[in-house]
Structure formats: structure tokens, C-alpha cells
Amino acid sequence: MSVRRLALAVLVLCATAAPAAVAQDAFPSRPITIVAPFPPGGVADLHARPLAAAMEKVLKSPVGVVNKTGAAGAVGMQHVATSKPDGYTLLLALSSISIIPEADKLFGRQPAFTVDQFEPIALLSADPTILVVRTESPWKTAKEFLDDARKRPGQISFSSSGVYCTLHMAMELLQHAAGVKLRHVPYAGAGPAITAILGGHVDALASGPAAVVAHIKSGKLRPLAGWGDRRLAAMPDLPTFKELGYPDAEFYIWAGLFAPRGVPAPALARLREATRAAVAEPEFRSAMDKMQTPIAFKQGDEFKRFFEADARRLAAGVQKVGRIEDKK
């Protein structure tokens, strides 16, 4: 059966791409597309573009980035989940890949996709979010912030990149770990969420360090604590919530490359190898440096373990948040 199918595939190949038929082992033979399910300029996009450029160099074949946005990333992720598993359509996913199917379950809808539909290729970075407030705000430490939040439940507000999105989940995990209640004002993306706190329309924000570091340096925002397992190399004085006694407030904005499940083994191996080489390219390294995002490259079992632990934390988080409408 499989032999026949192979023969058929070869026939089709010969018919459609006769000159390239000899190049059976030459994956890729046409441009690869990396789908970034978020708008240009976002974290996914800023990983995808330098990665695509570096992979293009390694593979000596065009690699493009397409922003397929919408539905908090679900549109792009579903697009890749249901695309042909030939290795030519890849996904640059963030933590939300584990959140969206959980949220779908919560609403009792047919999930747009499940995590089993993806084959992990590599983890590129994993940065913990940090809690920032405006410099004029009364809170100098995370303890002061949380104490005040405990005294005034539902009064202190925070912006996020959207409901059930990464920045929202980080804050939810903190609220449950610390037993406080904050007021959520969702925005359409991380950029507008940062604009909102700078403009004083909300009080606090959980953000990736790179996105706010310029505002911290210029004295507009003050970091209070981080969600990491350990302190950030770039901000050694910033405590973690774990140190402050809230070990459940652990959250990373990570970025990883995925393929739809079912990509032929040779193509997958070639992609894994190309990603490993691309990450070592000086251009990619300097691109990540410039974004002040440390590379956290993981492949194989190591990535799998990280991915599963993270998915468990997030699933529990989504269940704790529950359906937004139920609270009204």
C-alpha cells in the first residue's frame, strides 16, 4: 500500500515538476512559509522574521513569513493545523497555543485545533513576564502592590493583549496565587496594552521584558517582580514571585516553531537541523540580542517536557478564569 502510494507520489511529482523530479531528497524544493498568527511587530513576528532569514540562508531556499492574525492567534494556528503536512507550512507559536484549545473546551465549542495536531520543532526563547506599574504610582514593591490589591479588590486595573491571551494569563495566575482580584481591561495586542499603561488608563501590566525595557530605562515604568523560575539576567535586582512566596505565579512568553503533525520524517529532520543551524547564525543571534530576548533553544525531549509542564499550568489557569460571561 505504502509502496503504491509512494509510486503514485513519484508519478505525480514527475508529471508536475519533471525537471525537479531527481531532487527527491531535496527538501525544500519550493518556498517555505512560516505563519506568525499575530500582527507584524509582535513577539511571534519578531521571532519569525529573523528566523526565516536565517533558515533561508541555511536551506538556500526561500523562507517567508505570513501574518495570519485573528481570533487571538487561533486563525493562524488552525490554518497551520489543517494545512498539508508537507513541511512547507510552519507555525511560529507562542504560549497561547496551549491556551486556545482549553478556552474552546471551556465554551463547549469544537476546538479550532488541538495541540496534538502539531509536531514541535524547536523552542526559540522563553522569557518570563514582568509586572510593571507607572513610576508615579504609589507602589514601590510587589508586596505593596499586592497588599493594596487585597485591600481594594477589583479596584486596581491592568491591561492585557486580549482575553485568554498570554499577558492576561500571566496576570490571572498571579491573582490566584496571591489571592487578589484585579480589574481586567483587554486590548487588541501587546502594543496597545503598553500604550494604555503609559497613558495612565490602567494601573498595571504583565509584559515581556523586551517590550517595556525602553520605558523602564526612560523612567516611565517601574518593574515590581517577575514570573520566572529565576531572576532575569538583564534585571538581576528584580525579585521573582517565587521568591516572594507565590510559586504558582510562574509564566513564560515563549516562542517555538511547529509543523503540522504528519510531516514526512526526512523533511522534519531537515527542518530540525536547519532550525538548529539557523539559531546559531550570527544574524539570528544579533537580532534576538537587539530585541533583548535571550535565546532558549530546546529541541526533542527537552522541549517536549517544557511544553507539557507549561501546558498543564496554563490549562489549570484557564479553568480558574472560567467563562467571562459567567461572572457578569
Next chain:
Amino acid sequence: MLETFQNLYFGFSVALAPSVLLYAFVGCLIGTVVGVLPGVGPLAGISLLLPATFGLDATRAIVMLAGIYYGAMYGGSTTSILMRIPGEAASVMTCIDGYAMARRGRAGPALAIAAVGSYVAGTASVVALMFLAPPLASFALRFGPPEYFSLLLLGLLVLAYMSGGSMVRSLTMAALGLLLGMVGIDQMTGYFRFHYGVVELGDGIGIVPVAVGLFGLSEILLTAGQATPPEVMKPRLRELLPSRAEWTQAALPVGRGTLIGFIIGIIPGSAHVISSFVSYAIERRLSRRPEEFGTGAVPGVAGPESANNAATSGAFVPMLALGVPSGPIPAVMLAAMMVHGVAPGPLLISQQPQLFWGFIASMYVGNVVLLILNLPFVTLFVNLLRVPYPLLYPGILVFCVLGVYAVNSSVVDVWIMLVTGALGYVLRKLAFEPAPIVLGLILAPMLEMALRQSLAMSDGQYTILLTRPISGVLLAVGMILVLLSLKPLVTRGLDWRARLAMAEKGEEL
């Protein structure tokens, strides 16, 4: 002041360096092409070319990307005027009077006015950007969801002045647009609405396919449906330039359009699309002959085309002064800066003077380049009208389908364009003006999001819309507009709208 000019001199020394100049020129050229192609707008153009700038230094990359952005605003008017197809969303309003001018044989003047208006607006708003960026940026930050909601509401009230004839007809079309704008994911709860199993509808219905369908396709269908095909136009050379009277009519609208566009451009979240709608409505309101709008009024071209160009410079204010995006296009440009190791933020101007001042100077240069580029094109483009319809229209159709498909690689978008094209045909046969549909479609998601964010901020208190000063003032202005439009009811006088409606009725009878 003196320091600013010294800095600007320094900026020109950066911008006029041959390599920087070259990238400014390439950016403007690509932008013009992107603007001319129906469907493909500046966001798609910039996103596609972002990786190509990775090999450049930050200044050249930003200069080129900015050139694409404002170049697209110049190019967008071309197809709107010649074929009633918006080259990008911000040129929707130009379709109405620009195309009407072209039908009257004034295509050349319309194109020239659009180019010169864009030039004036582009240059004047760079001056404002140069002197006022830091203070304006902190003003822009004060626009939170409540202010934004009030502004959008004001925009919606302005609708009443958009179309001629029956108010009921325009409001019906606006309501249809608002309903279409409800499709897609609910950003506050994560619910999918009206998607009927089509995931692409999770994003909502795109503005571009609807605009191309409603304006462009419907026009092609209407022409094809005429018993005797319209005569192919033969523009003559001396008719290419605007007359003295046309320049005079254009002057004030260009000035007002520049101001409106720049102010709307700096507000985070607002799109340059809205600036052209507002400008059109204001021009009609201020005009002594509002009944001419829709039949080829010069201010209807000059105002919106200036406004959408000024809005691009306005959008750079929060981007350069604070490092925050005011929309998706500045967001891509911020990403481009980060990719080049320039940390966008409040310290950008002091830490990266060669980037900031080089950028400012390159925008002066770029606007001159675009003017030089566009005026000769007027002759070329106008001659397109000599092509007989049986050849011209199928060609346009192909470009529409390609352009709309290219933006999101989405066949769903092509279907939306085809369906709205048919809808536009029917509506125009029934004398409904499609422009309010597009405005409703643009405003609905923004308006809803802003209102619900405001209520989330205030824990459900509607008073937040009145107690915040900027928001309160905007709502008061809206209230005055409503009262003004009620005045004829009280005084029983007939305004131009009623006269026009009666005239229309007379014709139909």
C-alpha cells in the same frame, strides 16, 4: 528653534547622502505601486518588504518603509479617480468625487489636485511632526478607550453629512455597515460571532474587499448593463492641468484636510481611513454648494486626499516620540527599528539623532520625489482611459481579484469582494450610496471595543464617558451637531439636503 534648524540641517546631510536618497526613492516608488494596485495597501507592502530591509542599517530601513507608507497614500488616489476602485482603504472617499470628475473629462485635474494636495499635506505635517512631536505625543497618550469611543461616535454622527439625498437612505446603509462589522471574534469574551463555520470570518469582514466590491465591481457591472456603452474618453493635453478656478476651490480643503488628518493620525488606534471620511464630511458641510458633492466637487478630492497623507505623518508622532504604535503600520516600523537594534522609546530622539533627523529630512525629500513621480504619471494614467471598455474592464477585474487575494492569501476575501460587488450593483440601481456601508464596517468593531473597554475600566459606569474631560468635550460637540441637524425641523426651513431630495424626487417622477 535655532537648534531645530541645526538638527534639520544635520538631518538633510543624512537624507541627501546618495545611498539614503536611493532608498527613499525606492520606497516611494514601491509605495506608489502598492497604492495603485487595488486591494494591496501600505500594511501589506511594508510587511512584505520588512525582511528585505534586514540587510540595511536602521536609518535606511526606516526611510524606505516610511516611503512605502506615504507613497501608497499618493498612489491610492489613482485608481479611485480613474476607475472608481479604491487603491487602498483610505482612498474610498476619493472614489466618489474623483471618479465623477473623471467622467466629466476632468481626470487629469483630479489626479493633479490629489498629488499636489498630498504634497502640501505631507510637507506641512512633517513640519508639525518636527516641532511638536514630544508634546503632541503626550497628548495622544491621553486618548484612552472613553476618549476614543467619543471620537468614533462623533465620526458616526458626521455620517449624516456624508451622502446627499435622503438621510434615511444613508442611515440604512450605515446600519448595514455596522451590522457587517459585528461579524468576527468578540475581543472582550472570546466568543465567535456570525462566522457560520468559516474561520476566516473570525477576523471579521475585511474593509478592502468590501470597498473594492462596492465601488469598483458595481461600477463595472453598471457600465456593462448600459444599453449603449459609454463613449471612450479622449483626454486632451490642455485638459490635464487644473484650471485656476479648480486650484482656488482646492486650496482651503487641502489646508483643512491636512489639519484634520494630522490630528486624527496621532491618536493611537485610529486609522488614516477615518481621517478621509471626516475630511469629506466637513468639506461638504462647509461648502456653499454641497449639492455638487458626488457629482465631481473638487473639495471632495482635495480634502480627503490631503487628510490621508497628513495622517501618515501624524501616526509617526507617538512612534518616534514615545515608541508606541498608533496603528498596525507604525507597529511594523517599530519592529523594523528593534530588528536593527534601535530601541524605540522616549529616548529615541536624543539617543538616535541621525535616525530621527535623517528620517524627518527624508520625508521632506520623499514628498518632493513623489510629486515629481506622480505629476508625469498623470498623463500616462489618464491615457488608460482611452482603452476600450471590452479590454479595460476585464483587465481591471483581474487586478481586483489578484490584489484582494494577495493581501491575506484568502479566497474568502475574493468571495466577499464578489458578493459585495453584486450588492453594490443592486444598491446603486436603487439609488443607495455605498460609502456609509464602508464607514459603518470600519467603525463598528472599533466603537464596540472602545465602549466595552471603557465600561471595563469604570466597572460598568457609563458616566466615565462624560467625566473625562476630552471625552466629555467630544460628546458635547457631537450633541451640538445633532441639534444643528434638527434645526430645520424647528424652523421649517429647507436646507440643501431637503432641496436635493425634492429635486431627486422630481426627476424620478
